[in-house]
Amino acid sequence: MRILEGEKVAKYFGGLAAVHDVNFHVNEGEIAGLIGPNGAGKTTLFNLISGALPLTSGRTRFKGETITGLKPNEICKRGIARTFQLIKLFGNMTVFENVFLASLFGVSKEINKPNAKKESLELLEFVGLSGVKTSPAKGLTLANQKRLEVARALATRPELLLLDELMAGLNPTEVAQAMELVIRIRDNGITVFMIEHVMKAIMSVCNRIMVLDHGVKIAEGTPEEITTDKKVIEVYLGED
Amino acid sequence: MDRVKVITNRFFLQGLLFVVLLLLATMPLYVRPYLIILLTTIIMYVVITVSWAIFSGPTRYISLASAAFFGVGVYVSAMLGQALPLPVVIAVGGLVSLILALFIGLLTLRLKGMYFIIFTFGVSELIRHFLLWWETNFTGTVGRWVVAVDHTIVYYVMVVIFMMALLTGYLIKRSKYGLALRSIGEYEEAAAHIGINVTILKAMTFAVSAFFMGAAGAIMATRWTYIDPSIAFNPLFSFMPVLMAIFGGIGQLYGPILGAAIFALLEEILITEFPYYYMLLFGIILVAVILFLPNGLVGLIQKWRRGGLEG
Numbered sequence A: 001m002r003i004l005e006g007e008k009v010a011k012y013f014g015g016l017a018a019v020h021d022v023n024f025h026v027n028e029g030e031i032a033g034l035i036g037p038n039g040a041g042k043t044t045l046f047n048l049i050s051g052a053l054p055l056t057s058g059r060t061r062f063k064g065e066t067i068t069g070l071k072p073n074e075i076c077k078r079g080i081a082r083t084f085q086l087i088k089l090f091g092n093m094t095v096f097e098n099v100f101l102a103s104l105f106g107v108s109k110e111i112n113k114p115n116a117k118k119e120s121l122e123l124l125e126f127v128g129l130s131g132v133k134t135s136p137a138k139g140l141t142l143a144n145q146k147r148l149e150v151a152r153a154l155a156t157r158p159e160l161l162l163l164d165e166l167m168a169g170l171n172p173t174e175v176a177q178a179m180e181l182v183i184r185i186r187d188n189g190i191t192v193f194m195i196e197h198v199m200k201a202i203m204s205v206c207n208r209i210m211v212l213d214h215g216v217k218i219a220e221g222t223p224e225e226i227t228t229d230k231k232v233i234e235v236y237l238g239e240d
Numbered sequence B: 001m002d003r004v005k006v007i008t009n010r011f012f013l014q015g016l017l018f019v020v021l022l023l024l025a026t027m028p029l030y031v032r033p034y035l036i037i038l039l040t041t042i043i044m045y046v047v048i049t050v051s052w053a054i055f056s057g058p059t060r061y062i063s064l065a066s067a068a069f070f071g072v073g074v075y076v077s078a079m080l081g082q083a084l085p086l087p088v089v090i091a092v093g094g095l096v097s098l099i100l101a102l103f104i105g106l107l108t109l110r111l112k113g114m115y116f117i118i119f120t121f122g123v124s125e126l127i128r129h130f131l132l133w134w135e136t137n138f139t140g141t142v143g144r145w146v147v148a149v150d151h152t153i154v155y156y157v158m159v160v161i162f163m164m165a166l167l168t169g170y171l172i173k174r175s176k177y178g179l180a181l182r183s184i185g186e187y188e189e190a191a192a193h194i195g196i197n198v199t200i201l202k203a204m205t206f207a208v209s210a211f212f213m214g215a216a217g218a219i220m221a222t223r224w225t226y227i228d229p230s231i232a233f234n235p236l237f238s239f240m241p242v243l244m245a246i247f248g249g250i251g252q253l254y255g256p257i258l259g260a261a262i263f264a265l266l267e268e269i270l271i272t273e274f275p276y277y278y279m280l281l282f283g284i285i286l287v288a289v290i291l292f293l294p295n296g297l298v299g300l301i302q303k304w305r306r307g308g309l310e311g
Helices: A042-050 A072-078 A095-104 A113-127 A142-155 A172-187 A199-205 A223-228 A230-237 B002-030 B033-059 B066-080 B086-108 B113-139 B151-174 B176-193 B198-224 B236-248 B254-273 B278-292 B296-310
Strands: A002-013 A016-027 A031-035 A057-062 A080-082 A160-164 A191-195 A208-213 A216-221
Touching (some): A016 A216, A031 A042, A042 A072, A042 A160, A072 A080, A080 A142, A095 A113, A095 B176, A142 A160, A142 A172, A208 A230, A223 A230, B002 B033, B002 B151, B033 B151, B033 B176, B033 B198, B066 B086, B086 B198, B151 B198, B254 B296
Parallel strands (some): A031 A191
């Protein structure tokens, strides 16, 4: 079943087509990948899905319902959460408060403080941040800040999680931990749609990959199909 | 150990608040009328500053529209003072300011940083000049008379407004909306993406904070007895709360209270003791505080307590 669908999604900045008539979908329960060269429109596409930017034309649907034109907070309440390429944590709030707040607002309308607190602590345990829960978020290492971004997004209780370059800037050990985290998130029943430049990571965790170049979708398929696709090799992967 | 400290700290603050309120309530029984009038002015500044800090403190949207909301209250009092009983006049003054703030908020809170500051300042100036134009062209007189009210009553009303503003600020800060307002100040975009309706939250909080400014204006007008647009919409009412809140420290609720009270008292002392140099001295003190106390008086107190514990 398709949990997320995009129909001829387009975004123009003045005359520049950042995203041009892209059709895409994400199946429920899978880990879908989105790759492409810098400036291909990947983050713009995420901004269109999550409501950060209005679409120029086209339509986005979540669980069969149109979500085009909804505000970010409304889209979050429908069940789509996201992380940011450039980390956007609430730096002067504690690690716990970052997650707690997302848990209090997020998807469910009625949640009391004790439940939100319990859930936040569980999530911090899940991403491995229990030890630093009282530290201000701005004091964390990059890897931990990224974990916190994920925990905050999960605290809204999403069905679909958009991860924007979760692994950028991490060392090999941290990348391995992040990959394992993504798989655990999927195993908990949350669909994942991720932008990534770390090829090893995206090839090994994704069920399906889409490739964008200059705002146009140039390929789509399993990791094997993508790595052998002529066009993809030409514009992105390069010859070996 | 930490827990014990937090608990004693809370008891200390609550006890202090209780003593202060008791003092404020009984004050007119044993001090001279001059002191009551002075105290009314000081509490007026405290009310405006605390209300300003309810919205601008956590969100970091620096509003310079306080004079607009205060002035609207003043004019409501001037226009309805003869027709309606005092409590109703004050409530209406607050409500009109609240509605105005909601309107301004929904229109302009999408502006950020400098643009928001300039716009809010522009709004108060616009209202002041519009009223001036209206009064000279249609009513024919620039000023208005306001029904006078006994000093002690004005004082008590101001104390009640202060307590209501303080309670409201405390309840907002303690609720999930208090945390949400802080997250808007940290990263508004991220706040929206975790399901917070930032537009509505900002507009509502802005409106609530304007209510107390309007109420304070409505009661203050009865003490002045004569008002005109330049008195009611004096830009100082926009700038003072910002300076007072920074002076006291914005992070905690008691920061703006402390800042406004000491600042207003200082102004009064300097005016009476050094009538010719008061602005100069005032400016020097302000510069010194901003240079040496970046977190205001509250920062100084916290530093002193921490230093005392370590040393």
